[in-house]
Amino acid sequence: TTLYANSYSQQHFDTGGLSRESFPERFLFGTAALEYPVEGMASKDGRGPSIWDAFVKTPRHIANNDTGEVSIDQYHRYKTFGDTVKTWMTFNEPRVVSTLGFDNGINSPNRCSKQFGNCTDGNSTTETYIAAHHLILNHAEAVKTYREKYKVTV
Numbered sequence: 001t002t003l004y005a006n007s008y009s010q011q012h013f014d015t016g017g018l019s020r021e022s023f024p025e026r027f028l029f030g031t032a033a034l035e036y037p038v039e040g041m042a043s044k045d046g047r048g049p050s051i052w053d054a055f056v057k058t059p060r061h062i063a064n065n066d067t068g069e070v071s072i073d074q075y076h077r078y079k080t081f082g083d084t085v086k087t088w089m090t091f092n093e094p095r096v097v098s099t100l101g102f103d104n105g106i107n108s109p110n111r112c113s114k115q116f117g118n119c120t121d122g123n124s125t126t127e128t129y130i131a132a133h134h135l136i137l138n139h140a141e142a143v144k145t146y147r148e149k150y151k152v153t154v
Contacts, residue, residue, distance in 0.1 A: 032092040036108075038074040051101070055108030090142040091135055098131040 036052035105112035111122030
């Protein structure tokens with residue numbers, strides 16, 4: 001990170017007058033990343049393969065047949081943030097996960113109805129909504145677990 005921090009800190013971008021002061025005092029900024037490209041380590045500590053681990057091994061899905069098995073190694077570098085990250089989110093772009101994976105099949109797990117994409121299996125009229133439903137259920141369970149086991153109380 002130091003290598004990049006130094007080079008980026010010297011760059012100046014035209015923000016069109018937008019600055020931190022343009023936002024309300026308590027406004028929270030955030031960032032997000034897709035789990036597979038940053039997470040890696042499908043075979044460590046019982047993680048097991050995700051739908052992306054299988055997706056990238058299908059020929060012609062990913063350029064150069066690249067995988068995210070090591071990637072930026074967030075697996076070993078994350079909790080590094082320690083107490084500096086105060087707010088976490090459970091899913092990045094859940095609508096994209098359900099529509100691109102289960103409606104038109106562009107993303108993993110590459111499921112859709114034939115008329116909606118280049119998929120070998122799937123049902124775009126139901127699976128998109130089933131996937132979205134399960135994302136919501138998983139979000140709720142993650143929040144519950146966080147509140148019960150990990151949230152620091154004041």
